[in-house]
Amino acid sequence: MTSITRRHALRAFAAGTAGVTAVSGASIPGASAATGGARQRAFAAAAAEFGVPEPVLLAVSYLKSRWDSHGGAPSTGAGFGPLHLTDLRAVAAGGSHHDHGAEDPRGDTARRVLTPRTSPALQTVDLAASLTGVDAETLRTDPEQNIRGGAAVLAHYQRELGVRADRPDDWYGAVARYSGSSDTGAAAFFADQVFATITTGASRTTDDGQAVTLPATPVSPRREQVRALGLPTIAEGAPEAPPGLPVEWIPAPYQDLGNGDYGNYDQADRPNSQQITHIVIHDTECSYDEAIGLVQDPTYVSWHYTLRSTDGHVAQHVLTKDVAWHAGNWYLNAKSIGIEHEGFAAQGTWFTEAMYRASATLVRYLAGKYRIPLDREHIVGHDNVPGTVPSTVAGMHWDPAPYWDWAHYFDLLGAPLSRRPLRQPTGMVMIKPDFASNTTGYTGCDTSAPAAACPARGSSALFLRTEPRDDAPLLSDPGLHPDGGPSTTGISDVGSRVSTGQRYAVAETRGDWTAIWFLGQQGWLRSSGVVPVLGQVVTPRPGLESVPVYGRAYPEPAAYPAGIPPQEIVPLQYTLPAGQKYTAGPAVPGEYLWATTFDPAQHVVVRGTTQYVQIQFGHRVAFVKLDDVLVTRTRP
Template sequence: MRALTAVAVAVVTGMVLLSPPPAAADRSGRGAGGPAQAPAVRDPVDAPDLQQIFAEAARAHGVPESVLLGVSYLQSRWDLNAGRPSTAAGFGPMHLTDAAALAASAHHHSRADADPRGDDARPAKTVRRPAAAPRIDASLRTLERAAELTGETRERLRTDPVANINGGAALLADYQKRLGAPLDDDPGQWYGAVARYSGASEADAAKAFADEVYAVIAEGVERVTADGSLVRLPARPDVRPRREWLKRLGLRTPRRGRVECPRSLSCEWIPAPYRELEDGGYGNHDRSDRPRNQKIEYIVIHDTETLYEPTLDLVRDPAYVSWHYTLRSRDGHIAQHVKIKDVAWHAGNWYVNAKAIGLEHEGFLAQGGAWYTEAMYRTSAKLVRYLARRYRIPLDRAHILGHDNVPGTLPSTVQGMHEDPGPYWDWAHYFDLLGAPLRGNGGPNAGSVMILPDYEHHRPYYNGCDAADPEAPCPPHGSSAVWLHTAPSHDAPLVKDIGKHPTGESLYSVYDHSARASAGQRYAVADRLGEWTAIWYLGQKAWFHNPPDAPTAVPSRGLVVTPRPGLDSVPVYGRAYPEPTAYPPGVPVQEIVPLQYTFPAGQSYTLGLTAQGEYYRAVTFDPSEHVVVRGKLKYYQIQFGHRVMFVRADDVSVSFS
């Protein structure tokens, strides 16, 4: 067993290697290069036998192996995560939480944000998230209790899979004993201990977590982890969860109110205030009547860049901004703040805000936690599936956007747009959970492709994860994004984004999306050469490594747009506003301003959706004064760069490629 532990620690501490940037460029990637060659990724040859470790830990502590595997899968999908904490301070396959470690190591991204409203019809609203370390939930201390139960050090519980899995098994056994429940071979008898393992203080959240664990046990699952270990949980549809044990936990019942949420999920109503302010303004959202007066087109995925409790403090501030839902990392619990019929201030683009639902996920793009829990991914996917079905929103990457896919409204706002959830959000897994897997169609010479790297083994170079040394390489980590170069070579410079960097180069920073394409996004093919594919991107040819034995994109035929014959180029826009003649008297005309990019003849971009010009005038506290202006001007939403943008339908031709 000790030999196995040594191997496991070797895996955790360095079996995956990244190439450093070349000497010719500084470490920020501001020079002409970046990584001197393809990031070298080596899967561990001697991966730990996690199946054996789980089996031995289950026997040692009298926990049914299916329960131990099910709990671990719902937290970490059995990944070791290289000894780094989750967004809820959880370590290792069993997600043992250590609030003290997170408080000591986490730093929080704080900056003056772009106006979350994105509405230049009223004075800009600049907000700043607090830079001070937020308070951390006192319940995040299971690693400390596991150390007491097993005699292991905290460091081993964080980094050694044997210690970590034994610590989790010891906790489950301890919870079972404290409940007065039998140390039974029947997995169903462990329902109360599983619910307790969630760390939830709400009965609904503990129940939802336990129910999802037992759903995994019933269905079974098999997976090769990111560290190369094959783990199987055989299906046990015969297991009957004994939910009566939940009552003994004595948890609170949250205020569910009129939440818009599936009954199977744990949701509570924590309202964002709609209130007039002393300065004559109001906050922190706009009353509306969607979808009756405006079709809801988008669901926008955010991360909080702080922890759950401080996030709730922010959204309860009438002088701050708002979003519709916040999701907690450790168990997927949901708080709803704004009714879907109302417009929250979150996306930084007023046109998108007026037609979107915003979801904030507890976590950090790169800081504090290195991974999102499976519990939160699953809860989020169930919520989005429910909302998409209710409001007829297609489940694709033209409608399910990251905050980093929302365009700037004007040339002046492009540079400040947000970049969450970033390259570590696993879009392919998320869409699997949505029941809409990202798949290709068409042959190898299809005219468009969908970006789709193997998240687990695709580990490109990034920097910017360490506040103390922002130019240092980020730790190896799976990624949903690919780097885009000016030529088919890893030595070639990254393509430029004149909106993000008007006078400079794109960066290899985890916070800079200006030369990246992400999983699920579709692009028109510009060229192919050997192991490289070029796409049209921000008005230029952009190359990414796409070898046949490890593809990072799949064929994806669909509609594309090109400039109409006779036009040298067409403008692109950050919003689809109506023509001036559509505005009624008393409603100021919103100028249709093109962004700074060029869409020249000879290039093609994929079409995501069709939009009719629309503007929601809402600048007063009294919603009876709000007006929806609809025009006849027709737009197409296209995948123009990392962000979506719009072109006028009259300016382009549509074809299937």
């Protein structure tokens, strides 16, 4: 990725997991630490050594890491290990993902292009080192010592609060402080999630094969303890927040910058003006504090919400009725909500359970409010958003990248992927590898050594091959590799990659391999990474050798009123050949939001008669004209 000038480059920018068992209402058999594995015994030993109730230590770790060690790699909040000891010095980064590459977050050529800052973070690894005598490097990389360090920090917080008690109920204040939150609401939300986990219990196998169980234990936490932390109470005031989730209102500036320029979003009247059909999941590629600073800059771009990694704290910046500049595709910007998650996809970092839960709570609320289906056709990653025209394809962004756990996220959304598994072939499959064991080999996480292998960590994505063998070349993507060469294993290269929850039409099967239609080619992957599903597919109408594929669903020129220049309907550099099938997502209208002035009264939604179908064409979605294709339903 290359940097480009600040303001102009920015407007060019903006135009469940295997082994998891949730248990509620009863103790979990076989949970004794004496008979548990090494990770379970480490929790029991650390709890006893530092006087922390074992259920509290287990639940805090679950809300931070789900007990995973992540091989010593940092989280998106600069936290390490099962207890998420934070060390910003080891994960220094700057800028945001909107500062890199050639993507225009607004994604609208009718307006000229827009184009920034490291913030302090908690250093709990230093406190843990002083309390345990263990050096920071060991605390970051040794799971057992990390658990000891986390228990020592919790016990230290409890002593500072002056509370002496053995019952989990009396540890609410220390747990709230361990969240790392800078305000009372976020600290209390984290603590509430921890104590809810104690109440329901949990059991899973970690990323390194450790079985850990937290027996269900009824608790009545002393929530009033949070006041003793002395944290400020932020006036949340966010106009669109689900019950029980504190959401802070930090508005993005809608500001006239003179000379016909303005920032950093467009006022609108959705869903009255246009339906909201998609929610786009991003990561920030910078710290939460830095992202908050950027979204308040009128010369920068915008998004609707930001989530903090450490505790899942949420801030809203743009009303969902308004159009934020975030996805790099103006058609989807006009019909979507953008949510940024504190994270560093390029560094191969991992996302905390606290943030997953807060995000799922928010998205479930927004999807219900706007009747957005909870599936991968409507809840998409930034990496699934298509380029608008051929020249923008290569510069599109690829966050939140393969380390976002889509299966777990949809479990938290209450919409498990493939909830009714089919046993017989249907002609369509859903991508569904086991996240923890799918340690797909990527390169390029370390920008100083782009050819070096990324850490071997769980992933939601799989590579496609040109033939049914593991050493076959990857597919070619003419948009990303116009020289005709194959795609690569680079973490930013989505040219031959599929992701959990995406659905594709089957082209062929051979033994343990399945071929799917992908970018006009057959792509092979192991059948163990897919499950059969039902749905609709599109194929060219009889008599058509191929049909064009589009990155946006714009109306026909005749639909534009006088004074509004028609937006060109430009096919991408791909085609959908006869005989191939692609899974159909929603049918969408040909629409264009003309918004080039500070005064929203002058904005116009242009609607045509042309209808489109969203399809899963490659790793990204695309659009085809409904008149060009036949839509049929798959059958067992």
